[in-house]
Amino acid sequence: MNYDTVAAISTAQGEGGIGVIRISGDNALQIADKIFNSVSGKKITEMKGYTASFGKISENGEDIDEAVALVFKAPHSYTGEDVVELSCHGGLYITKRVLRAVLNAGAAPAQAGEFTKRAFLNGKIDLTEAEAVIDIISAKSRGAARAALCVKEGALRKKIDGVKNDLLSQAAHLSAWADYPEEDIAEVTVDSVIETCDNAIKCLQSLLDSYDCGQAVKKGIDTVIAGRPNVGKSTLMNLLSGYEKSIVTDIPGTTRDIVEDTVTVGDVVLNLSDTAGLRDTEDTVEKIGVDRARKRLEQCGLLLAVFDNSRELDEDDYALIESAKLVPSIAVINKTDLDNKLDIDYISKNIKYIVYISAINGDGRDELTKAVEKIAGTQSFNPSEGVLSNERQRIAVKNALNSVVEAKDALEFGMTFDAVTVSIEDAISQLLELTGERTSDEVVDRVFHNFCVGK
Amino acid sequence: MNYFAGEYDVAVVGAGHAGIEAALAAARLGCKTAMFTINMDAVGNCPCNPSIGGTAKGHLVREIDALGGEMGKTADECFLQSRMLNRGKGPAVHSLRAQIDRRKYSSVMKHKIELQKNLDLRQAEITDIEKVDGGYNLTTRMLAVFKCKTVIIATGTYLGGRIFVGEVSYESGPDGIFPAAFLGASLKKLGLPLRRFKTGTPARVLKSSIDFSELEVQKGDEPPQPFSYETENLGENKVECHISWTNDETKQIILENIHRSPLYAGKIEGVGPRYCPSFEDKIMRFKDKPRHQLFIEPCGLDTEEMYLQGMSSSLPEEVQLKFYHTIKGLEHCLIMRPAYAIEYDCVDPLAMNPTLEFKDFEGLFGAGQFNGSSGYEEAAAQGLVAGINAAMKVLGREPVIFDRSESYIGTLVDDLVTKGANEPYRMMTSRSEYRLVLRQDNADERLTPLGHKIGLISDERYAKYLKKQELKKEELKRLKSTVISPTDEVNKILVSRETSEITSGVRLIDLMKRPQLGYDALKSVDTTRPDLDPNIFEQVEIEIKYEGYIQKQLKQVEQMKKLEVKQLPKDFDYNEIEGLRLEAREKLNKIKPLNIGQASRISGVSPADISVLLIWLAQNNRRQ
Structure with missing residues (x-):
């Protein structure tokens, strides 16, 4: 994908101690060089990744502010591209003035959620993580921020993976048993499949229950x-x-x-x-x-x-x-x-x-x-347990739950395992979509629809 | 001196299961076709198990038959015993498997080929394939040169074949027939990506040297079912198979001698099939398992050779004898043919299109073990695909691409050309995500209209098929309109089948939906039942019972098709899309998938890469 180099103010807009302007893209280093003069005289394009340099930001000979330039080299950056972060003095005027200088030097303004979108597209973060970043940005309370952080760090992922792996091994056993009738593979019993279903139902249901308090924490x-x-x-x-x-x-x-x-x-x-x-x-x-x-x-x-x-x-x-x-x-x-x-x-x-x-x-x-x-219901709500944080995730879990319940019902009704497997595999694919291990058109559309805030 | 020997539309190199279907299809579609075999007595040989079908393989045979192929019919003509595997596990995984008379199979096939119009069967080893204007020149060992518009390579285990039995190894094809020793070098020169695979077969032992007295007997189904939709009188089961088990002593002998296995000693470079391992492989990989099952199967009616399924090995002959003798019933068995491993050249199927034509060599096709698969049925399925598409090319017609949502054949081909094969590829029901739809009972419904369109199903057979569909529809209508009254007789049946009694009239179709009931159970109370082909009853019953699940799976198919219709450009350098990870770029450039769906199945292309492709595609379409 041929991306422009983009830039945006990455800290909260308002009076703060420090304001950060992030530049990301192929020309990030060159663009930063046009406006940043380091005290040491070293050019940003000559700097290694993960290094910093102190200097002045100026445009047309006019000094705007003192700043620290942090350099990240692709793919070892948040977006997976070359990134320069200019930390200057906070304050709306200064940060906006620096951003304007960066844009004048050749960067395009970053669209809402663009850095995160690039991080996702460059394979730096998966879908749930990308969504979590958006959630952190828009979090209204401490609880919400904590919950979002847990998603990003994979608490939700771990929980989902647990259910998914159980269902996968059940499906694998069913397959092996069907594909190798002449090897003596342990027989799959109705009871064992029902047990797997019950465990999955319990876990998915608790995730759904937590969604409502998650929403209370997040959206109010x-x-x-x-x-x-x-x-x-x-x-x-x-x-x-x-x-x-x-x-x-x-x-x-x-x-x-x-x-x-x-x-x-x-x-x-x-x-x-x-x-x-x-x-x-x-x-x-x-x-x-x-x-x-x-x-x-x-x-x-x-x-x-x-x-x-x-x-x-x-x-x-x-x-x-x-x-x-x-x-x-x-x-x-x-x-x-x-x-x-x-x-x-x-x-x-x-x-x-x-x-x-x-x-x-x-x-x-x-x-x-x-x-x-x-x-x-937030008294017992432990955000570090991993909760669903948005409607896309909720629908995926809900669909997975429905499929597992369907599988269990079918077994109890006396249906054969091949029919039951259809429902189990459906649940697995819903969970794979949730964690971003499988992609469909709809997922991409839905996720990017939600990238409406800036970072 | 080379001499010019003639011209053909389609040349098939090899007369195994792939070559046969390829040659018959091409000839039947009107192409002037030649078929080359190293040994005229090896046409349609079954160098491994004396059986056709099995899980998922049975599906393939039914599909081949539904498209107008030959394997199912010949298997029916030569059948000795037939069993439907996986009864009780559900109709999606029901698979037909037939023991066959292997010599008879070979001669029946050969005779059909000899009688086939447009088809010349020739004993000749092809030593060179050279690209020329308008096709390929094939040179034989006798220096005859044939000019062929299209070529299908179906060399099986003959290409660069090498047999291993312990420390002994020599160049050979299967069953002591000499290998194709020169063609490999020619193909390499041409630029095909060749590599080595290996497979193996167990020993054949003399029937009278086996003590069957304490072995479990395995009988065929009564009545046995045919593979072909056209077989009317299959006849009776003719033989029995037997089951025995290995034991701790067997295991000890393997462990003591494993260093003498050419595979473990590092002499074989070829990759073997994980899904069809040698016995010593099973012992080494599943060390905790105390015993393994084996099946003793007759090879034919006029031979005393018995096949030991599950006991493939490449250990030295003396070790084979030792460990076979530890098995109950085989204590004094006489080995007639020792087990062996065979290593051979095959191609990386990623170099092919879903038509099985090489991407870089127009008119050159591959099929069967040459493409990295394993098994007679997998070979035959690919032979059919390659034969049809070579013919389509010659006739200037549209290529035929089999969709994985419509057949196991499509699944097999798509897997090969998209995922590649790192080991001999075996078909399994779990390879298909559309199992409930791709059943062995409804192969005709899925593929016979296509077979007719291609030209391999005669108008007469197609008319018969349409009539069957009509009868099926009528039967469904009858079940919907027939009401069963709550009589004592009915409720007695329901109680005996452990399902709840009825108190008022219930439609027959609603009773059939209960898993405990079916045509069999309701026979005595279903008084208006017409006399129909049992296959119609089978299909109707499954469709009624599984309707909800079939719908669910069809919905999944729809989802997948959304990605299948998103076409990717044919000649495109994926390095231009910077968001793709390096591995994905390399794989995409190598495989050049036709659409997003195919791209998503490539190992090494992650969902994140697919998102990138989807977004790139959307942007690209907007720009245009």
């Missing part, structure tokens, strides 16, 4: 804060967010639209929506807000139902409790600093998790965190 749970007007929803949200986003007043109906924010509660990311109070209203603008809120509520992954400790349950509260039965919910009792008039017994009969807070004082955040983690 869509969370709705609901309650009747002026119960303190916006205050709770602000407490969670750490800064004011909603307009807080004591006039009912102040919040008329869903306000979105992303917060990290423990290891879980919550995508918060503060909804307009659920009440019947004649105000047109507010009515739209209320309808939207109801819709949101039906689709959410977590409902934080807020109640006022100082008031008795009214019709709106009963309606909210009914909604809370349908989705994972936490009852948040606000205003615990005021006298109790609320029927808490009734709430606890209907909503499993109850947390007491005083949004004004900031009390109860820890309890809330624990309840959220319990609901997200």
Whole structure:
């Protein structure tokens, strides 16, 4: 593949101590030489791989910044191509200025995910690793980053390989037994194949189960804060967010639209929506807000139902409790600093998790965190175990699981081994596709569709 | 002095199983064909086992027959005992195997060739093949020169053949026939990539010297099944085989004498078949195994020679005698022909197209052991492919490429020309990813229309085939519309077959879907059953029972075909694609795959390389 030499800022864009501009491709060294003058006078094209040089970056005689140039020679680099990394002072202006100089010197701007794509195409990383890099880049919480790192380092791969190898040896035994009827090869028994299937089913199922908490860690749970007007929803949200986003007043109906924010509660990311109070209203603008809120509520992954400790349950509260039965919910009792008039017994009969807070004082955040983690299932979630991190992987495991279940069903139904083998081999090929040991058109398409963030 | 002896459209060098199918196909398609054999009495010889078929090999024979080849018919005419292997393991792996009368097989084949229009059978050793304008000049040992438009090399173990028995070794073809000693050098000069392979055969012992009294008897199936869709009266099984076992004493003798094996002493450079090892190989590789099975098989009706299947060896004759004598029943056996290993020249099949024509030598084809395969059936299958395609070339018609999703023949050829052969290639059902579709019972459905299109299936046979398909369709319709009532008689059958009783009327087709039931079980209650060819019942029953799995496998076939239609350019330097790893570039440049599917099966081309190819192809197509 004739690739251009490309360049991009490889560190987070923003104020940081150091900014790195990565150049990758056949002309990476020559391009770097055009703008980099080392103190020692040595040219970058004369440098060996894995060596560094200190110098100045300049363009048209104008010094831009001091920098360290790191040289990697193909294929011993991240992308598998010649790579120069220029570490200059951080800061948006400087890094952008250096990048412009590099582009002026002949590099093309790197497309989103391009370095990783090249690494994959040059055989430096396999599919799951490539996807993991993307996951690390877009990870929103510590847990997500840790989980992504585990995929990259092969925890998922190991788990998948385990199942795959078991199925492969079973298939091999079946083949040998069929192909050599005249050699006395140990007979394959229905029980032994069922046992293999059962083990595979257990492992694949646990991978799938972990996917949901993996998703909670990675993408966050869509969370709705609901309650009747002026119960303190916006205050709770602000407490969670750490800064004011909603307009807080004591006039009912102040919040008329869903306000979105992303917060990290423990290891879980919550995508918060503060909804307009659920009440019947004649105000047109507010009515739209209320309808939207109801819709949101039906689709959410977590409902934080807020109640006022100082008031008795009214019709709106009963309606909210009914909604809370349908989705994972936490009852948040606000205003615990005021006298109790609320029927808490009734709430606890209907909503499993109850947390007491005083949004004004900031009390109860820890309890809330624990309840959220319990609901997200992340308490027992160990990211280092290797989890599925995206939809492509989930579908492959799901298909593999279906095939193994099919194989087991067929055996129990009394089908012959040749039919069972079809299902077992199907499961194997799904797993091979997952680990990138087999490629189909669809896989390549799907993976590159996901390469939408820059690195 | 050389003399000009004539011209042919197709010349076949060798009259073994590959050569026979190649020559018959070419001649039947109207090409003026010559067939050269070193010894007229070695036409269609079976120098190893006196049997045709076996796992996956039986599939090949059925496929050859469905395409209009000869092996199945002749095997039926010479059959002594027939068994369907793998019953109970499922229809995909059912494989027919027949013991045959080997001398009769040879003479029946020879006679068919003699009677074949357009085909000249000649006893002559070809010593030189030279590229000339419009074809090749073949020179015989007697200095006759034939000008041939196309040539099919099917030299088997004769090419540079060398026999090893312990410390003794000499140049020879199989069964004491002299080898082709000169052709190898000529082919090397021409530029073919030759290498050495080896194979072997066990001893033949005198029947009256075997004590059968304590051996397990192996009988044929009743009734025996034929290979050919055209054989109507196969007759009865005529012989029995016997089973015996080696023991610890046998093993000890091998271990004590292994240094005298030419293979272990390093005298044989040829690579032997892992899938069909010599007995000493089995002992050395599976040291923990206390005993090995062997089969004692008759070689024919008018001979007392018995073949010891599983006991191939290249140890010295005295050692052979010693270890054979440790085996129950063989304690006093008389060896009539000793076991031997034979080393021979063959070609790297990666140099060929899927038509079995050499990529760099237009009109030159190879088939059989010469291509790196092992086995009569594998040879015959390739002979048919090469014969058809040589004829297509002469006639100016489109080449015929067999798809691996449609036949074992296609799988065999694709494996050879794509993956190559590092050892003699043996067909196995596990080599096909489409086992459930590529069954031995439905070979006609898969290939007879193609055989008719090629011109090897007569209009008459094709009409018969179409009629059979129609009857099959009608039978399926009948099963769908026939309802079986929940009578006591029906439920008695169901209970006896350990499947649940019925309480209301059930369609016959739904009963047949149960693994425990079939035509046999339901015979007495299926009162409207027509009198059909048993093969129709077999196919219908399998299709009903395995429908879901067949669909699943067909879906897998579809997936694969998506990559098969992505054509790769013919003359392209893969070094231009920089994303490919070095090994992949080299392999792709050597093999020049026709499409992505074939490329993905090349060992040394990784999935990452395939992704690179796919993306490169997409970009390339966009540019154009």
